[in-house]
Amino acid sequence: MDTLNGAGVSPGIGLGPAHVLLAEIPEPPPGARHDGDAEAEKARAYDALEQVAADLEARGAKAGGEAQDVLEAQAMMARDPGLAESVAELVGGGMAAARAVYEAFAGYREMLAGAGGYLAERVADLDDIRDRTIAVLSGLPMPGVPAAADEPYVLIARDLAPADTAVLSREVVAAFVTEEGGPTSHTAILARALGVPAVVACPGVTRIAPGTRVLVDGASGVVRLSPGEDEITTARNAAAARQALLAAxxxxxxxxxxxxxxxxxxxxxxxxxxxxxxxxxxxxxxxxxxxxxxxxxxxxxxxxxxxxxxxxxxxxxxxxxxxxxxxxxxxxxxxxxxxxxxxxxxxxxxxxxxxxxxxxxxxxxxxxxxxxxxxxxxxxxxxxxxxxxxxxxxxxxxxxxxxxxxxxxxxxxxxxxxxxxxxxxxxxxxxxxxxxxxxxxxxxxxxxxxxxxxxxxxxxxxxxxxxxxxxxxxxxxxxxxxxxxxxxxxxxxxxxxxxxxxxxxxxxxxxxxxxxxxxxxxxxxxxxxxxxxxxxxxxxxxxxxxxxxxxxxxxxxxxx
Amino acid sequence: MPERRVTVQAEVGLHARPAATFVQRAAQAPIAVTVAKGGGEPVNAKSILSVLALDVRQGENVVISAEGEGAEELLDELAAIASAP
The missing domain is CATH 3.20.20.60 (Phosphoenolpyruvate-binding domains)
Incomplete structure (x- = not known):
């Protein structure tokens, strides 16, 4: 599979690594166990939590301001010694790391949710850290839409809700491709509002491996995987000609x-x-x-x-x-x-x-x-x-x-x-x-x-x-x-x-x-x-x- | 065991930024340090989740305890953070 076809709904050419948005991270099955090496499994869990913490911190440093405070507080939660202790205890008893993370978070989740008010609102932060950690441990793509990126990515999803896209801008998203939706769906409208190319109703697109380079033509609806240099040039020239018409x-x-x-x-x-x-x-x-x-x-x-x-x-x-x-x-x-x-x-x-x-x-x-x-x-x-x-x-x-x-x-x-x-x-x-x-x-x-x-x-x-x-x-x-x-x-x-x-x-x-x-x-x-x-x-x-x-x-x- | 009893002054209580500053300072210390609300069960002061779960509001008292090298100095600093408006 190197070409997919959908409906082009926001013209332009977008190129970037695929970011596949999953609806949610599945709960690791209860009773999931590791293969017996508890120390190695604990190390995996610690590494995953540290990776999530470092990523949150890095995004905070980039965002600055109040967003940085929020992300750094989340990083502290990922590095919480009490949490690590609970995970270690569960893994020591034979539980697989992903399930142990799920259960360790559940304990804190309940405490915060029960308190109501400000603390109950932190439950969403906690769930986000949990899902990120489980994604790392299970080799799944990160949940949620990154609000910052070194290189603009192509956002791929089944369909997008306004809540998914509130934080997005042209600096972050190179193009949108959705499996469902039509020319009048929210994704199409949002993409045009942002001036970002978009293709909707593109079957199979959510099966693209995360990180694959994708070339999106928002006029023709063609999505090319791992495109060659000449393809990229041709597509960009056509888009530039259209841009000139608009600028006129x-x-x-x-x-x-x-x-x-x-x-x-x-x-x-x-x-x-x-x-x-x-x-x-x-x-x-x-x-x-x-x-x-x-x-x-x-x-x-x-x-x-x-x-x-x-x-x-x-x-x-x-x-x-x-x-x-x-x-x-x-x-x-x-x-x-x-x-x-x-x-x-x-x-x-x-x-x-x-x-x-x-x-x-x-x-x-x-x-x-x-x-x-x-x-x-x-x-x-x-x-x-x-x-x-x-x-x-x-x-x-x-x-x-x-x-x-x-x-x-x-x-x-x-x-x-x-x-x-x-x-x-x-x-x-x-x-x-x-x-x-x-x-x-x-x-x-x-x-x-x-x-x-x-x-x-x-x-x-x-x-x-x-x-x-x-x-x-x-x-x-x-x-x-x-x-x-x-x-x-x-x-x-x-x-x-x-x-x-x-x-x-x-x-x-x-x-x-x-x-x-x-x-x-x-x-x-x-x-x-x-x-x-x-x-x-x-x-x-x-x-x-x-x-x-x-x-x-x-x-x-x-x-x- | 050395301890400090202080009233939390910050409007947000021992949450948000005050909680983060408090836990960050505690986590730097090589010795164990706990915090309890009123007469409640003490929790690990290096654990942001445990500190948040105490749900300490403005005007409530906490007891911070630590033992070992540098405990007095650490407790003074933590008490100052917890009682800062």
Whole structure:
């Protein structure tokens, strides 16, 4: 086997060692015994624990900051003398090293889990160390997705859930290849958002030996194992020719007939600004502010907040910057607030704006810092709240913004109720921004963290397109803007459809901007509208995509 | 046996960074050293998992004990770490 075929869903050429992601490390069978040399087996166990500790430490040194503290604490756990003692005792009694590691960890696991709170959260750290050690002992690939690598790797999996991929970037991943999934799966959307080549629906790919060099062509869907130099050169030349076409499209986002659609970047902190500017973002369509608040014992100070907001505003003089207020809740708890009560469904709990209603001081501090950052800035600041279900909450938020001195207040449309009653909401707020990921999660009652439900996260689903259309139409009746800031906007074909549905701006991960800009520039607004109508008339996501493509003749020029 | 009784001052208790610093210092010592919460069972102070499992919160007392060469100096240092705010 030296060539595999799948569906190319994110064009480009990726080359790197294969990293095969296993769903989970299997539990070593109870009763597994070693061959009698207990000392050698103990040495194997110690070596494996030390290898895992050293690897965690090395990754910590590379990551720096708070990640380093966490990884070094994990390394200490792997080197724990009490743990080593338990392993030695079990191996001394004849148990195989992998099983002994499993059982020794189980003892501590139970103690920590029973304590609740902070300690119960450490159970995941402990499980991670256990699985890594068992992987070393059993010759299995390391579990989890490495967040740092000396050389970008090709990530291979059955399918990917958003949780698997949250830490990934272009510096780490050369390409994605999945055994399952389709052109509209999460992997495809994420890959386009990151600007990383991807191939999905590629049977047999998870059987590739870890570490094998793999050449991935994200346009043709061909995956070559251990490729020769000439193959690599040919593939790279073809990709460069396409890249040149994309680079030729510059300037503000617009359709072929000149209808302006501002193309904005999603940013998670000042660190993302360079990529946004390099890819020609006209502003920021989604500034996630969680990075200021998560993983810290004290709330961020007024000056720290103000500086973080000003950094982004200053990057876009004359442009617009849309800041989303803190989106935290039971799934992303804040250490400096009393823990929220137990919530069986955190996605449906007291998160986003709902949390602000409980902790109004946190909202006041954030809105105040935003207002001070905006004073004297040449960028247009717009502030929006996540998790708004209806007009009462929207009115409350708008009033709070105005009281803080912020002029433009909008809301995320991510709850189906908000899309259904968009016309009412448009009277209350200044703009909408549709979060397609959460809107899909809530519309299809499908947890976006579950890979097994990834197909329900597909933004091409006609029901989701209907809701986007409702929201955009509601906004238009009041002459308000309606943007999209979910991963859907990063798909160049879907971007045309969104414009056809009445969306007025698109915000995405910066690497996706050139392809979206080039695709929009090749189609008229009317073609986009026809494609959107065709997509909404289709019964399934696949058919919607095919129907839209049939009305967008400029795609083939770009190899899309 | 030499021992120190201190009140843990850190907001996070003897967890996270305070726990790591405490265990790192204990692990450097060539002699055995234990820590107990209140009147509880002492555990190996060189074991991060055992120290975490004690679940010592802010304002709770611990007893740190060690015997042998350098015990007094070690205990002073560990007491200072455990009682640092």
């Amino acid at each position: 499209a510059t300037g503000p986002g617009r359709t072929a007939d000149g209808h302006l659609v501002p193309l904005l970047a999603n940013v998670g902190g000042p660190k993302d600004l360079e990529a946004a500017l390099a890819n020609g973002a006209e502003g920021v369509g989604l500034y996630r502010t969680e990075f200021l608040f998560l993983d810290r014992a004290e709330p961020p100070g007024a000056e720290e907040q103000e500086a973080a907001y000003r950094a982004v505003l200053n990057a876009f003089p004359g442009g617009r910057v849309v800041v989303r207020t803190l989106d935290a809740g039971a799934d992303k708890p804040l250490a400096f607030l009393p823990p929220p009560g137990e919530e069986p469904n955190p996605a449906l709990g007291e998160r986003g704006l709902r949390m602000f209603r409980v902790h109004q001081e946190v909202m006041s501090a954030q809105l105040g810092a935003l207002a001070r950052a905006a004073a004297g800035s040449r960028a247009k600041l717009q502030v929006m709240a996540p998790m708004v279900a209806g007009t009462t909450e929207a009115e409350w938020f708008v009033r709070a913004c105005h009281e803080a001195g912020l002029h433009e207040a909008g809301i995320m449309i991510e709850i189906p109720a908000a899309a259904l009653r968009a016309a009412d909401l448009a009277r209350v707020v200044d703009f909408f921004s549709i979060g397609t990921n959460d809107l899909a999660q809530y519309t299809f009652a499908a947890d976006r963290q579950l890979a097994s439900l990834a197909s329900l996260q597909d933004p091409w689903q006609p029901a989701l397109l209907d809701l986007v259309h409702l929201a955009a139409t509601g906004a238009r009746t009041q002459a308000k803007g309606c943007g999209v800031c979910g991963e859907a906007a990063a798909d160049p074909v879907l971007a045309c459809v969104l414009v056809g549905l009445g969306v007025t701006s698109l915000s995405m991960g910066a690497p996706a901007l050139p392809a979206v800009r080039a695709t929009l520039a090749r189609h008229t607004r009317e073609q986009c509208e026809v494609a959107a109508t065709a997509a909404r008339a289709a019964p399934t996501a696949q058919e919607a995509r095919a129907a839209a493509r049939a009305h967008l003749p400029g795609l083939s020029d770009l190899g899309l």
